[in-house]
Amino acid sequence: MPEPTNPEPVGAEPTPPSTAAERPATPATAPVDEVTEINPDVDIAPEDIGVPVVAEGERLLEVDTVTLRFGGVVALNEVSFHINKGEILGLIGPNGAGKTTCFNVMTGVYQPTSGEVRYLGKPLGKRHKYQITKLGIARTFQNIRLFANMTALENVLVGVDAHHSTGVVTAMFRLPKHRREEEQGRARAMELLEFMGLAGKADELARNLPYGDQRRLEIARALATSPQLLCLDEPAAGFNPAEKAKLMELIRTIRDQGYTVLLIEHDMKLVMGVTDRIVVLEFGRKIAEGTPAEIRDNPAVIAAYLGVDEEDAS
């Protein structure tokens, strides 16, 4: 029996429930080798979410001498950088350098031990995670964390719902607000799915989607919250070169539609090709910052990636 070709690494899939022990690696709706094409022309520009919109090139978010300690371990050591509106900023570094930790500080998962994160000029402070999302910072996850037993459309709707306020009473009596939010929400969610090329799979359960579609769906879900800043945590993990090229296109298109993107990525080629500026972390410290060209020739970065001794590098 010919093995169905399977472009995605099985290990990277979210663990399905135990009942599906014999679940085939390629999910049902994905005819073999099909690569989902995005529709870059669909308008997915962020909706007005009631936060001040900064002008292109102005500072959107500042990480100001942030230190984060877990007991004796210093995960982030006086890290400072900023993100300008409308740019694609790459955050790179070897494994364990503190990239994801940095994301977690920015999205309210961790509170910095010292220093602060300023968004739109104001410190994020001790806001809840969902409040930070409402302010316009959204993220994806290194290991996919979709709502596996909800449909693709429902996943995106949860993101859109971030700015909705329908509660039990509104829903129970089907008040106009419910209908309005539901209609608007569905329209926006379908636009996003269309943009991602997933409109035909709107009613598929997230866990039945092929790996690449799951990655895209996660981005769509984050975009659904109409973020000012979109943080992508290794979106190309497990992708082959063709898929990576597509992803670069996608990230650029997202930026062109009016989003600011912060990108964590291991793949140097991808980062160099798509970002405007790059921040390099190593052992929780920022060791370099600059344009892709500057970073490429930076001896400290080369040392960090190739493991040259400190003395040789400096």
Next chain:
Amino acid sequence: MTTTQNATKKVRPNLNERIADLPLPIKVVLWIIFALFLFALPLLNIPFITTPDSDFGGVLFTVSTYVLVALGLNIVVGYAGLLDLGYVGFYAVGAYTVGVLSSQHGSLPWLWCVPIAILVAMASGVILGAPTLRVRGDYLAIVTLGFGEIVRLTLINSEWLGGAQGISEIPRPPGIELFEVPSIDWSTGVPVVDLGTTTTFLKFGISDFIPYYWLALVVIALVLVFDILVKNSRVGRAWEATREDEDAAELMGVPTFRFKLLAFALGAAIGGLSGAMFAGKSGFINPQSFELLLSILFLAAVVVGGQGNRWGVILGAIVVSYFPERFREFADFRVLVFGLALMLLAIFRPQGLLPPRRTLRAKRADARQHVLEEGEAGA
């Protein structure tokens, strides 16, 4: 190949979908016939279905209480994914609120007590949930287990609440005696209208429990409508997202704590409502009516039926409460059979008798995939 056959069989639309495809007027008519059948059920005295050893009207009322409770618990366990082992506590709070206000320390009519009981149960849900919903999974189960026991022990030890004797002389729901409804007699082998055994519409008496069952049916219908409307909205999605991945939900803008508390409060309110119905029907409550075993049975109803699917948990509640009454003659083996049934269920239907549609959909997708692969292999 057998797998292919299985697979193709699974892909065919099931009964549910075929019903969904019917035109609306036919669906409405079917629903009305079904509702009429439910209301007439205790009068029809259908052989084999009717319980031989206990009053069928009373059994049907008990079954409908379980259904109501299961619907409430389904919001907590099925939708929001919070394991609650002390649900009987809310049931007790509802029943005792009615008892205290109408008999022990007041003389409010039953109908006035019901909304108060719902509110008190809801408040107790919030009071229990606010500090405990920060813990997850196993811890929450243990805390709620403790809550159920604390409620029961408080009832036993508080003289103000009637102590171990409980509260008696709880007033019954107000009735209007309009007309007599005859029942059907099967003793000759053919159904004959029996004008001797009648039920008064609508008299909430002490020997004929059929009107209580009718009342419970109406309440269940209202709760079902509420359940459908709320589940099918932002609220329902937020619950599901929280159940699926709490951290991811929070980072997608869902105030998870608030929604978990909401699920807890709504579940508690429905539990309290069931308790109030129970108190109104039996006229007498004591702490023994609210044993821990009841919490387990309630949870069993939800799990057996298929948590997350409202029709499933209704079926589960019927299974858990009806069969022990129907087969009373085997009372000695009840627990044994129940245990065996649960084990078989765990092996053959781990998602419950009627799993939520999401599980079914996943299964159908698998089946389609099998077909695709088999087709490839054949080519």
